[in-house]
Amino acid sequence: MGSVFQFGTFIFSIISFLIVFLIIQRFAFKPLAKMLEQRRKHVESQIADAEKSREEAASLLAEQRKLLEEARKEAKNLLDAARVRADEQAREILQRAEEEASRILEQNRAAIVRERDEALAAVTNRVAELSVELTAKLLHNHVSPELHKEMVDEAEKRLGELVC
């Protein structure tokens, strides 16, 4: 009888299958489909997020690289400037030191000259006096004070000419 067409079996099979289908669809397939859809969306959004953050990271990296480059350049500039200034300063200091040294040398030389002159003058005076005294002693007080003075002057003058 399975191979004879029965209208009742035919109709009730369709109805039974539809009932079964509706129940399975409502209580088993729908939650599954919902979950799959949810997962699809989740994965999609995750991929989009990942792409976005990768782009962001790349742009950040580029920016950082640029900043680093700039900083390096700036440091180099600063260093160069500092070096130039230091060189200048060193030169200036050196120059000033040389000037100071030469000034001190000059001063000292002048002082030496002056002292020598002074010493010479003192020595000349002393020698003149001694010579006059000696002469006076030799001449046994035959010399007036006027003459004495004149002779001292004379002696000093001669001595000065002699020395210089």
Next chain:
Amino acid sequence: MPIFPTLFPGTLWQTNVTVIATIFLTGLIVFVVLRVGLRRMDMRRPRGLQNFIEWAAEFTTNMARETTPTEQTTNFVLPLAFVMLLFLFVANWLGLIATVTVHFNPNIHIWGLTPSDLANSKGDVELFDSPTSNMSMALGLAVMVWIISHARGLRHPKQWLKHFYSPSPLAVIEEITNPLTHGMRLYGNIFAGEALLSIMLRAPFAFHWLPWQLPLIVVWLLYSCFIASIQAYVFTILMCLYVGNKSFEGHANH
């Protein structure tokens, strides 16, 4: 020729109770398996049975996508295809796993069967079998698909009318042959497998002790299992194809 418990015997509405009962049993098995598999449904960590169910859903989606013209049609046919695939898979296997036959004294009125029916089947009444090994049931499914596909086609009545004669008027013949072959193919394959199995099982041993049919039964059983799975797939993919052919929402192929 096996007979079945019958409702409304002798009328137009004569109904095979075994078929209806096994349809509901198959539905129950599918439903329980799905519910158990999706019991702790987890979007992030699918495990165990959920993996299998997701694979089945994926498989059905790909199948529907390949055979229907638009995403809209795919979404329309997808639940039906998913349920149909699992349903037919279980239904086709039922009769291979077990058939139940009770034997009656062929002189009684029982379950809508007359003594002459019982005499015809030597008193054997089948209580459990594949629902798809019944011709009326298989044709019922095919006609249901046919009606669904035309109901969908009628959303665009002009194109629906046009498609009967547009490429060639022979398309009208297809409207009869398609559901007929659709149903008969399923019925024929399943029925043949089970019929041959039952014949071999009932065959007498050689010399009353040598079970000569045992290797044949094993081979035929394996082949029938293969056929049962394939037929579930074939019926479902043809269903998608027929519904897709009658969907006229523009043929923007995806």
